[in-house]
Amino acid sequence: MSARSRLDTLAQARPEWAAWLRVVRELAADLSDPAWDANPPRTAPASDRAPLLAGAEMRPDTRAIARLLERLSGVARAQGLHAMAGEPRQAPGTPADALAVFMAALNDDDAALAMQASRAGASAQGWRTLAGLLPMPHLHACARRWAAGPRAAWPHGYCPVCGAWPTFAELRGVERARHLRCGRCGAGWPMPVLACTYCATTDHDTLGALVAEDKKAHFSVDVCHRCSGYLKSCTTLQATPSDELLAADLASVEFDLVALERGFLRPPGPGVALRATLSVEAASMPARRWWR
Incomplete structure (x- = not known):
């Protein structure tokens, strides 16, 4: 069963989740799309404690990031999830804006995500949830690259x-x-x-x-x-x-x-703060409007 089929089955079993699951479904095909394998990040020297992307210089496909954010936001709004995606007239309008969302989600930057949510007219938690999906195709590509190479015990x-x-x-x-x-x-x-x-x-x-x-x-x-x-x-x-x-x-x-x-919890945030940066070439993309 494909990822999308699993999500469709889950939506039938949990109709109260159907709107959110349609947003996740929009992302599903991108997670295994080899198009995201281009432009791998420049990583810091390997460490037995720091993950691969700690301190990395990210070089994502800027326009692909902008298109993905447009798609995710569009599906969320179509499902009535305005607290998650905000209002169209308030949404970021350039690839540079989409990159800012990408980097804030990647680095788990609460302050930046809260500011973006306010500008978009979304709730802080809703925007964080949507933004968290944005880096995932690029991160899956990084994991495929890591898995294909020599790996030390972790x-x-x-x-x-x-x-x-x-x-x-x-x-x-x-x-x-x-x-x-x-x-x-x-x-x-x-x-x-x-x-x-x-x-x-x-x-x-x-x-x-x-x-x-x-x-x-x-x-x-x-x-x-x-x-x-x-x-x-x-x-x-x-x-x-x-x-x-x-x-x-x-x-x-x-x-x-x-x-x-029963009182058990998962730790908030990631296990390690990445503090990744954006490459000069990605950051210098022309700021022409990309979203409709």
């Missing part, structure tokens, strides 16, 4: 590519090897079964799991009583395709709710 709970905390863990195959999956860029990396993703404790007395009564459920929840963190975990024969991670995360939201009801 012992941390945050993503080795973009620094985000994982969306969920996979227990793969008959041996149930544990791999963490990043919902932001699609990367995956191995992690010991008995280790907290967030505080790295391996004390089995502080680690636990919330398991569904339904024995056929593929998801459970790993919890840590030391830091009160949680992470969903699923059993699977093979890795979830990168472009289907969003759908899998949304389809298993009831496990998030169970964890929250």
Whole structure:
């Protein structure tokens, strides 16, 4: 089943989410589109603690970013999600404006995102949610590039590519090897079964799991009583395709709710602040109007 088909199925099961899922569906095909593989970032020297994009100089296709933001905003407005996309007459109008949204979302810059939301006539949280989708195709391209090259072991709970905390863990195959999956860029990396993703404790007395009564459920929840963190975990024969991670995360939201009801949380923000910058050539694009 394709990512879009999964989202369509989820929209039928959760009609109250249908408007938001149509926005996510607009993004889905871009996540695996090789057109985004062009213009990879200039990265800092490799580090055993810093993710690939920490301090990177980003060189995204400026007009592709502007077109994607126009598409996402257009679908959101068509679905009545004006708190998320703002009003057309107030929306940014140039590729440079779209790049500013891209960089603010990439760097998790709350102040910049709040300012953009105010200018667009959107709510701060709604705009943050929409803007968070914008860097994802470029980040997936970065993760594909990372996966294709030589890789050192990565012992941390945050993503080795973009620094985000994982969306969920996979227990793969008959041996149930544990791999963490990043919902932001699609990367995956191995992690010991008995280790907290967030505080790295391996004390089995502080680690636990919330398991569904339904024995056929593929998801459970790993919890840590030391830091009160949680992470969903699923059993699977093979890795979830990168472009289907969003759908899998949304389809298993009831496990998030169970964890929250019991007082477990996910850390706010990313695991590592990227502090990426924009390349000179991308920043110097002509500021002619691109959005209608």
